[in-house]
Amino acid sequence: MTETRPAPAPWNWPAVIMFILTTVPTLTVFPWYAWNFGFDAFEWLWFILLWGANGMAITMGYHRLWAHRSYEASKPLQIILMLFGAMALQNSILIWASGHRIHHRHVDDVDNDPYSAKRGLWFSHIGWMLKNYPSGTVDLRNARDLENNPIVKFQHDHYLSVALAMNFGVVLALGWWHGDVWGSLLLAGVVRIFMSHHCTFFINSLAHYWGRRPYTTENTARDNDLLAFFTYGEGYHNYHHLFQWDYRNGIRWWQYDPTKWLIAICSYLGLARSLKRVPEVQIHQALVERQLQQAQERVERCGDAGRLAELQHMLQQELAHFAQHTADWATLQQERLAAAKDKLMHQWEDSELHRRVLTLERSLRQQRRRVSRIGLQAA
Numbered sequence: 001m002t003e004t005r006p007a008p009a010p011w012n013w014p015a016v017i018m019f020i021l022t023t024v025p026t027l028t029v030f031p032w033y034a035w036n037f038g039f040d041a042f043e044w045l046w047f048i049l050l051w052g053a054n055g056m057a058i059t060m061g062y063h064r065l066w067a068h069r070s071y072e073a074s075k076p077l078q079i080i081l082m083l084f085g086a087m088a089l090q091n092s093i094l095i096w097a098s099g100h101r102i103h104h105r106h107v108d109d110v111d112n113d114p115y116s117a118k119r120g121l122w123f124s125h126i127g128w129m130l131k132n133y134p135s136g137t138v139d140l141r142n143a144r145d146l147e148n149n150p151i152v153k154f155q156h157d158h159y160l161s162v163a164l165a166m167n168f169g170v171v172l173a174l175g176w177w178h179g180d181v182w183g184s185l186l187l188a189g190v191v192r193i194f195m196s197h198h199c200t201f202f203i204n205s206l207a208h209y210w211g212r213r214p215y216t217t218e219n220t221a222r223d224n225d226l227l228a229f230f231t232y233g234e235g236y237h238n239y240h241h242l243f244q245w246d247y248r249n250g251i252r253w254w255q256y257d258p259t260k261w262l263i264a265i266c267s268y269l270g271l272a273r274s275l276k277r278v279p280e281v282q283i284h285q286a287l288v289e290r291q292l293q294q295a296q297e298r299v300e301r302c303g304d305a306g307r308l309a310e311l312q313h314m315l316q317q318e319l320a321h322f323a324q325h326t327a328d329w330a331t332l333q334q335e336r337l338a339a340a341k342d343k344l345m346h347q348w349e350d351s352e353l354h355r356r357v358l359t360l361e362r363s364l365r366q367q368r369r370r371v372s373r374i375g376l377q378a379a
């Protein structure tokens with residue numbers, strides 16, 4: 001019996017050429033130029049600012065605004081994000097957001113996730129763009145909302161012109177103004193694209209390999225503080241894959257998420273609105289559920305029979321508590337919905353419901369501490 005292998009995927013030449021044109025000079029001409037001519041503070045400053053503008057346009061615009069619709073942005077803000085996003089050379093908003101929605105829907109699926117981490121670090125980082133794999137086929141049916149957005153549509157129809165105008169226009173203008181066109185082309189142009197590319201790519205590769213999974217083990221996504229630093233807050237990818245419609249990725253005040261901060265500042269200035277946040281109760285629920293799973297695994301490994309029975313009993317109690325919490329939350333949500341419909345009762349219901357939500361939150365927090373203790377005792 002002869003096995004028929006699928007034909008190898010053809011090269012995606014525009015992407016291959018773009019990566020060669022940015023990678024080779026970054027690794028060869030850039031160090032040579034830096035050694036022989038050097039760059040001054042002005043050039044370094046523009047490199048960092050443009051790198052940041054590109055990175056933020058991708059995280060704040062392409063990702064959280066357009067792919068996930070986690071907030072709404074005014075037209076001027078959308079235009080800025082659209083222009084600097086095109087400058088980052090990661091394809092049009094429409095294609096990027098559509099592909100990313102598929103990634104979330106089919107995460108880790110080797111046949112359907114365009115950058116499935118299950119196909120290896122190289123593939124999920126950059127390999128998926130080098131060839132026209134069937135998993136990467138553009139299918140815009142999941143982005144009809146974006147097709148109706150004139151700013152997104154304009155960028156898609158004129159992507160190459162906008163991308164080239166932003167890259168050459170801004171970079172050459174800076175170089176000409178400063179009197180070092182080649183230096184500007186190299187540092188604020190080529191090296192900036194190289195750095196911006198790989199920092200974004202880390203989210204599809206390393207953020208699915210390296211880090212903790214405090215919220216879910218349903219997929220490979222990880223939370224990683226170091227990656228968050230290089231990706232403008234996108235390193236909290238475990239949280240993001242569970243709660244993709246939250247405008248935040250790093251939800252705690254101490255977590256580094258400048259994209260979230262900038263969205264909040266824009267909201268304060270009237271440039272953004274309808275910022276979506278996952279209710280604290282749901283976040284605690286996810287944390288407790290994961291903790292229970294970890295504690296269970298530890299308890300099962302416990303060698304002492306007497307201790308094992310005691311810990312199992314404690315765990316059973318916590319599981320029952322958790323089921324009660326889940327039921328309480330479902331009831332509260334129903335009541336909140338009914339209260340919102342009944343305008344007359346709105347004021348009273350609102351405060352009463354709020355008080356009960358806070359009580360549930362507190363109870364879940366206490367449960368997290370108890371379950372954590374059980375896990376420690378079993379270790």
Ligand SMILES: [Zn+2]
Nearest residue numbers: 203204221237
């Ligand atoms: Zn992901």
Ligand SMILES: [Zn+2]
Nearest residue numbers: 100104240244
């Ligand atoms: Zn996402």
